[in-house]
Amino acid sequence: MTIRVFAPAKINLTLHVTGQRPDGYHLLDSLVIFADAGDRLTFRPAADLSLTVTGPRAEGVPTDGRNLVLKAAALFEGEQGAAITLDKHLPAAAGIGGGSSDAAAALRGLSALWHQPLPDPDAVLSLGADVPVCLHPRAMRMRGVGEDILPGPVLPDRMGILLVNPGVEVSTPAVFKALSRKENPSMPHPPGWSSAAVMAHWLAEQRNDLEPPARRLAPVIREVLDAIAATEGCLLARMSGSGATCFGLYDSRAEAEAAARIIAPAAPHWWVQAASPYSTG
Ligand code: C5P
Structure with missing residues (x-):
């Protein structure tokens, strides 16, 4: 028996930082969607627990207890075995939830393999603030520090997404620390949108409050945003999460693919990926 789970890239279409808790964590209000670009995990029965990492972005990914996949496995009751492979396609520490989506996929895969319920919500949140939302890969609104999740709006039938990462790792705590204002409007x-253009128009009035501090820490983010915004048909260019990955929205996947064909050869060290929205239904 092999269980396969897709771990899609997470995109924060908006990310409003609305306050800070006494423990230092920030209160967020974020519209999250997922892309059909992501990592692939497989789970097979085995006597011992093991993790093998393969794929184009495997280099530097830990295979020991530091990996969120094994941290997720440790949340289940009792000692159990599984041979897990993680086929890594998403860049790490990139603002698109690579590690969080892997952790959520591991929770779902191991719950199925071991016939055990998912760990309780506090345990899931302890893996990372984005892990709860990654358990529900579809349009979601995320609030609190990440634990308060509810279904998001209906997305347009057709939409293209471009993801661009300049290969610079940005530290999430450092970006939060560099925020000049912690209390911003929620x-x-x-409302839900009939077309990508109408949606982009609404999104343009919203923000990613982490974009200005991330740009101060990694000025190349400005270049990425400018490169995306300059492509034909780009409706919106914004950073996701704490960066450095930025996204462009287009009316169609074909337009996002055309934009990728312009940017990729001009910046060979950047990760450039066209995608469509991903939804588990
Ligand atoms: O939970 P996660 O490991 O993704 O968070 C990384 C860091 O980002 C935290 O240690 C914290 O400094 C910051 N963070 C925050 N408020 C959030 C989420 C993350 O301050 N809601």
Whole structure:
């Protein structure tokens, strides 16, 4: 028996930082979607627990207890075995939830393999603030520090996404620390949209509050945003999460692919990926 779980890239279409808790964590209001670009995990029965990392972005990914996949496995009751492979396609520490999505996929895969319920919500959150939302890969609104998740709006039928990462790792705590204002206006209710253009128009009024501090720490993010914004048909260019990955929205996947064909050869060290929204339904 082999269980396969896709771990899609997470994209924060908006990310409003609305306050800070006494423990230092920040309160967020974020509209999250997922892309059909991501990592692939497989789970097979085995006597011992093991993790093998393969794929184009495997280099530097730990295979020991530091990996969130094994941290996720440790949340289940009792000692159990599984041979896990992680086929790594997403860049690490990139603002698109690579590690969080892997952890969520591991929770789902091991729950199925071991016939055990998912760990309780506090345990899931302890893996990372983005892990709860990654358990529900579809349009979601995320609040609190990441634990308060509810279904998001209906997305347009057709939309293209471009993801671009300049290969610079940005430290999430450092970006939060560099925020000049912790209390910013929250997000209005996202209404649902008939087209990518109408959605981009609404999104343009919203923000990623982490973009200015991330740009101060990694000025190349400005170049990435400019390169995306300059492509034909780009409706919105914004940074995701704490960066450095930025996204562009287009009316169609074909337009996102055309934009990727312009940017990739001009910046051979950047990770450039066209995608469509991913949804588990
Ligand atoms: O939970 P995660 O490991 O993704 O968070 C990394 C760091 O980002 C935290 O240690 C914290 O400094 C910061 N963070 C925050 N508020 C959040 C989420 C993350 O301050 N809601």
